[in-house]
């Protein structure tokens with residue numbers, strides 16, 4: 001089986017300065033990989049590069065194959081086809097994905113209609129409404145009719161993130177890229193959204209690229225990790241192995257910090 005996402009020797013530079021250096025990893029269909037590292041280590045830029053969404057001042061080199069297509073240097077037409085169909089992204093801050101002036105129902109309808117058009121079908125009226133409500137139900141939103149009729153500011157942060165997940169899901173992508181999807185949420189909502197992502201990825205047979213600075217969160221949802229430090233992969237492998245026997249001092253410091261946090265919590269109980 002060839003990988004769904006195959007990144008080889010990816011280097012991202014701006015003004016000649018490297019932000020990501022010689023990064024390589026692959027995700028097979030249905031597999032889950034975590035990209036972990038501190039703020040500024042290059043996680044988001046690497047994910048953006050995979051979608052062909054890099055800011056203009058960032059120059060990529062190396063190779064990124066997404067669903068068998070080379071992303072680096074690809075025509076916008078090719079990239080547009082890949083986005084949604086091959087991969088879709090859920091961002092940290094759901095408000096970036098949502099238009100504040102449009103009701104949720106209209107926003108969820110848009111990627112749904114795009115997918116149906118791509119498949120040579122039309123989706124309108126009651127059928128469209130039913131599909132929108134079905135998607136909102138799929139992400140376990142209570143009272144989906146009410147949510148569909150609301151503006152983004154009228155629902156909670158956790159509900160907005162569920163809507164953003166529904167919009168990514170509407171495309172039925174083969175790969176879901178989740179870029180710190182729970183960081184902006186409180187701890188309880190964070191756990192619920194993680195559980196939801198876990199279920200959706202499994203039920204839909206999607207692959208997952210999960211980006212986080214939070215080691216315990218990553219360990220809950222992926223099988224393998226790549227640890228990124230200052231744009232360089234310092235370690236990679238199955239989660240349990242990497243975290244049980246970190247060979248790199250940076251990974252060790254992440255593990256120690258997570259353990260210290262756990263101990264501190266036990267002290268509070």
Ligand SMILES: Nc1ncnc2c1ncn2[C@@H]1O[C@H](COP(=O)(O)OP(=O)(O)OP(=O)(O)O)[C@@H](O)[C@H]1O
Nearest residue numbers: 014019038039040041042043044045046055057213
């Ligand atoms: N458009 C840009 N132009 C120049 N430098 C950039 C640009 N976008 C990001 N950077 C720099 O690239 C580096 C990597 O950024 P990136 O957003 O990928 O980090 P990250 O690991 O995702 O961090 P965070 O967890 O804070 O989102 C940072 O030093 C950042 O300042």
